[in-house]
Amino acid sequence: MNHAQLAALGRALRVLGEHGETLTADTPDGRLQEIRADLRRALDLLEESAGTNAPATRCAEHPQGPVDESAPDLCLLCETRRRAARRSEYQGRPGPVQQAAPAPSRYGVREDRPQPQQRWLPELWNGQEWQLCGTPRRDRREAEAYLAAQRRGARPAMAYRLVHEFTDYEVLRVWGTPVRVDIEPMNNL
Numbered sequence: 001m002n003h004a005q006l007a008a009l010g011r012a013l014r015v016l017g018e019h020g021e022t023l024t025a026d027t028p029d030g031r032l033q034e035i036r037a038d039l040r041r042a043l044d045l046l047e048e049s050a051g052t053n054a055p056a057t058r059c060a061e062h063p064q065g066p067v068d069e070s071a072p073d074l075c076l077l078c079e080t081r082r083r084a085a086r087r088s089e090y091q092g093r094p095g096p097v098q099q100a101a102p103a104p105s106r107y108g109v110r111e112d113r114p115q116p117q118q119r120w121l122p123e124l125w126n127g128q129e130w131q132l133c134g135t136p137r138r139d140r141r142e143a144e145a146y147l148a149a150q151r152r153g154a155r156p157a158m159a160y161r162l163v164h165e166f167t168d169y170e171v172l173r174v175w176g177t178p179v180r181v182d183i184e185p186m187n188n189l
Helices: 003-022 029-049 076-090 140-151
Strands: 118-125 130-132 159-166 169-176
Touching (some): 003 029, 140 159, 140 169
Antiparallel strands (some): 118 130, 118 159, 159 169
16 A cells, blocks of 8 residues: 555545544434445545455465465465474374484584585784674685775775685685784873
8 A cells, every 4th residue: 555545545534433423313314425425435445555355364474375274274385284294293204393312422413513614704904803804705716806806995904814714714815914003092101
């Protein structure tokens, strides 16, 4: 519903509210016809502004989805998912709840450990420590090109480095010389 439709519908409903306040048992027929016309006008505005059909289900995820009368939310899609989960539990397969291992392993299981990922981390020296200066890259040439562009930029840092991350960190190359800068003026005198 756009702003113009909202304003027109609000005006029509306010007019109906005023009619409702002045309505009595001895209201003349001419006045009732006027109320009827205003009521039709408000209903037409409401039909224009309500673009979609009324929701077929009570499901927030699939309001216009197929209907299953036996489902609590009337949604066939969600009820099919729930039935599949119940069926797998009855057949002995683990459902959404994982079953515990008979004895926990000291080193964990494979799914507990993250998969190794290779990334190239561009970092800059801020005068105190190395900090990440761009998005970690999956391609080394792309990371080096990014650092070259940073060095040619308007305000380059004192030093840059490229760190290879593959389950561990390894500094590959350093551009410039990092010098520790005291943040207090005049050495705390």
